[in-house]
Amino acid sequence: xxxxxxxxxxxxxxxxxxxxxxxxxxxxxxxxxxxxxxxxxxxxxxxxxxxxxxxxxxxxxxxxxxxxxxxxxxxxxxxxxxxxxxxxxxxxxxxxxxxxxxxxxxxxxxxxxxxxxxxxxxxxxxxxxxxxxxxxxxxxxxxxxxxxxxxxxxxxxxxxxxxxxxxxxxxxxxxxxxxxxxxxxxxxxxxxxxxxxxxxxxxxxxxxxxxxxxxxxxxxxxxxxxxxxxxxxxxxxxxxxxxxxxxxxxxxxxxxxxxxxxxxxxxxxxxxxxxxxxxxxxxxxxxxxxxxxxxxxxxxxxxxxxxxxxxxxxxxxxxxxx
Amino acid sequence: xxxxxxxxxxxxxxxxxxxxxxxxxxxxxxxxxxxxxxxxxxxxxxxxxxxxxxxxxxxxxxxxxxxxxxxxxxxxxxxxxxxxxxxxxxxxxxxxxxxxxxxxxxxxxxxxxxxxxxxxxxxxxxxxxxxxxxxxxxxxxxxxxxxxxxxxxxxxxxxxxxxxxxxxxxxxxxxxxxxxxxxxxxxxxxxxxxxxxxxxxxxxxxxxxxxxxxxxxxxxxxxxxxxxxxxxxxxxxxxxxxxxxxxxxxxxxxxxxxxxxxxxxxxxxxxxxxxxxxxxxxxxxxxxxxxxxxxxxxxxxxxxxxxxxxxxxxxxxxxxxx
Numbered sequence: 001x002x003x004x005x006x007x008x009x010x011x012x013x014x015x016x017x018x019x020x021x022x023x024x025x026x027x028x029x030x031x032x033x034x035x036x037x038x039x040x041x042x043x044x045x046x047x048x049x050x051x052x053x054x055x056x057x058x059x060x061x062x063x064x065x066x067x068x069x070x071x072x073x074x075x076x077x078x079x080x081x082x083x084x085x086x087x088x089x090x091x092x093x094x095x096x097x098x099x100x101x102x103x104x105x106x107x108x109x110x111x112x113x114x115x116x117x118x119x120x121x122x123x124x125x126x127x128x129x130x131x132x133x134x135x136x137x138x139x140x141x142x143x144x145x146x147x148x149x150x151x152x153x154x155x156x157x158x159x160x161x162x163x164x165x166x167x168x169x170x171x172x173x174x175x176x177x178x179x180x181x182x183x184x185x186x187x188x189x190x191x192x193x194x195x196x197x198x199x200x201x202x203x204x205x206x207x208x209x210x211x212x213x214x215x216x217x218x219x220x221x222x223x224x225x226x227x228x229x230x231x232x233x234x235x236x237x238x239x240x241x242x243x244x245x246x247x248x249x250x251x252x253x254x255x256x257x258x259x260x261x262x263x264x265x266x267x268x269x270x271x272x273x274x275x276x277x278x279x280x281x282x283x284x285x286x287x288x289x290x291x292x293x294x295x296x297x298x299x300x301x302x303x304x305x306x307x308x309x310x311x312x313x314x315x316x317x318x319x320x321x322x
Numbered sequence: 323x324x325x326x327x328x329x330x331x332x333x334x335x336x337x338x339x340x341x342x343x344x345x346x347x348x349x350x351x352x353x354x355x356x357x358x359x360x361x362x363x364x365x366x367x368x369x370x371x372x373x374x375x376x377x378x379x380x381x382x383x384x385x386x387x388x389x390x391x392x393x394x395x396x397x398x399x400x401x402x403x404x405x406x407x408x409x410x411x412x413x414x415x416x417x418x419x420x421x422x423x424x425x426x427x428x429x430x431x432x433x434x435x436x437x438x439x440x441x442x443x444x445x446x447x448x449x450x451x452x453x454x455x456x457x458x459x460x461x462x463x464x465x466x467x468x469x470x471x472x473x474x475x476x477x478x479x480x481x482x483x484x485x486x487x488x489x490x491x492x493x494x495x496x497x498x499x500x501x502x503x504x505x506x507x508x509x510x511x512x513x514x515x516x517x518x519x520x521x522x523x524x525x526x527x528x529x530x531x532x533x534x535x536x537x538x539x540x541x542x543x544x545x546x547x548x549x550x551x552x553x554x555x556x557x558x559x560x561x562x563x564x565x566x567x568x569x570x571x572x573x574x575x576x577x578x579x580x581x582x583x584x585x586x587x588x589x590x591x592x593x594x595x596x597x598x599x600x601x602x603x604x605x606x607x608x609x610x611x612x613x614x615x616x617x618x619x620x621x622x623x624x625x626x627x628x629x630x631x632x633x634x635x636x637x638x639x640x641x642x643x644x
Contacts, residue, residue, distance in 0.1 A: 025468040027468055027471070027472055028464060079427055079431060082424075103468075105405060105427060106401070106405065106467055109430075109464055110465075112431070113460045113464065114461070117457040120454055124450045131453070136439075138438075139439070142431055142432040143432075146350040146425075149349070149424060149425075150349060
């Protein structure tokens with residue numbers, strides 16, 4: 001079995017050898033190289049490869065599927081950053097800021113096709129099933145991004161709606177990576193379902209943790225401005241939960257914070273969160289979902305030693321204090 | 323054998339039954355319905371289905387492939403219109419004008435995935451080959467769009483460069499539609515190559531004709547402003563050919579027209595085209611490429627009756643006077 005570090009190292013060298021974008025047209029492919037070389041944690045391909053090794057071996061097909069998911073993920077980052085007008089990503093200018101919007105759109109498009117080109121490298125026996133899963137997931141990710149944009153325009157959404165949105169926007173891709181690895185190692189339908197469900201809950205817990213840490217995490221560890229989500233007026237689990245559990249007066253007070261700015265906005269919002277015990281509610285929810293995720297892993301009959309890399313990755317992702 | 327009209331009618335009903343976009347998220351799928359329902363001539367799916375019938379029958383796989391190409395084509399229209407800042411398409415507002423840019427990007431993305439979803443419906447024996455052809459073609463189309471944007475920024479490009487660009491941007495998609503239909507009807511490699519080559523030349527001739535008619539076609543038939551390309555300063559085969567065949571004085575005169583506007587720009591440019599006999603040179607080139615295209619069809623051993631629908635579609639596309 002390989003650790004997260006070992007597996008990502010293997011994946012990097014596969015990616016370098018296999019996904020060689022042509023030199024020209026440079027305006028099309030330079031942005032693709034730019035975003036891929038900026039790194040990222042390679043969580044998605046690692047999940048695909050770890051699932052392949054949990055149920056079998058690290059086949060060439062598994063590496064192709066892993067590359068497909070990583071390319072698809074990077075394509076969505078390029079386009080999401082355009083839609084969200086984001087200036088920075090991974091500490092560098094976003095693709096459209098660096099190269100212009102038209103190039104950002106087109107480079108994203110071609111990268112999504114390279115994802116399918118990588119996918120076409122999986123064993124032809126498994127190709128129809130893998131392609132179908134990939135398509136369904138990719139459609140769900142687009143739907144999640146649309147819901148995210150829709151919800152930004154709505155005054156109030158429920159916790160259930162918020163969870164549904166992040167399930168589509170984040171979780172299904174992690175889950176599909178895992179299921180694809182499982183399929184390629186010949187896992188049974190039941191095993192596929194368990195590893196998919198593990199991924200769904202891992203993704204939800206990870207996103208909720210992200211929301212939590214942005215407001216309640218320690219500033220010096222994230223490197224981000226504490227309360228960045230509050231300043232930006234982002235809908236997070238904290239905001240959604242607060243509005244849902246507030247009485248009329250607290251609700252009015254919460255909505256009044258949207259007119260504030262700067263440090264005052266952060267302080268006022270956190271004070272309201274504290275009065276509603278939002279931090280502990282959020283921690284409880286994250287804990288429950290993390291447990292669900294680990295229960296799925298436990299139900300799998302494979303040796304503990306085979307499960308260890310996934311357990312360790314889960315710890316790494318969910319027990320971070322920053 | 324089915325005529326163009328019959329085949330497009332069959333395709334429309336397939337599309338209605340099979341490509342049902344969900345109702346929600348409405349902001350994501352309304353634009354997809356909007357552009358698909360605006361029509362278009364359905365040339366790409368017709369070519370796919372006609373090739374399937376030339377070498378065999380109209381199988382369910384052929385309809386799935388035809389739908390994939392039509393969805394892919396419409397996806398490129400949505401994104402190209404954003405990149406080109408185009409306000410109108412098929413007599414209606416473009417998607418991003420109607421729904422906003424973010425929605426245009428995301429609806430295009432999801433439509434491209436629906437194209438792959440349709441493709442996944444082809445017979446699994448043929449799927450790897452069809453997927454590979456589709457991916458290669460889709461990448462070429464993106465490269466063509468990038469070259470088109472690059473060339474807009476360059477003072478001068480050669481006729482060869484221009485033909486290479488329109489080959490990628492327009493022709494390879496028509497050719498791949500035809501080859502996919504051929505593959506799905508079990509055509510030999512040589513037959514596949516001939517029908518592909520037919521499509522390449524058909525696409526080139528069609529695009530060159532489009533350039534020709536914009537300047538030299540009769541105004542009342544196109545419904546477009548005569549000389550629209552000249553006003554917009556677009557690089558067309560006429561412009562590229564003129565610059566390439568001009569002496570120093572004519573070249574300087576041509577470049578001076580770029581500073582003009584309105585009717586004066588059209589009149590001056592056409593006068594220079596006339597002095598360089600550009601209209602007849604372009605007609606000659608279109609004629610030669612059309613002949614190449616028809617020669618490919620002739621070399622196929624199938625009965626004339628089987629080839630007739632493709633011959634008729636070629637006439638329809640290339641002998642139009644508007």
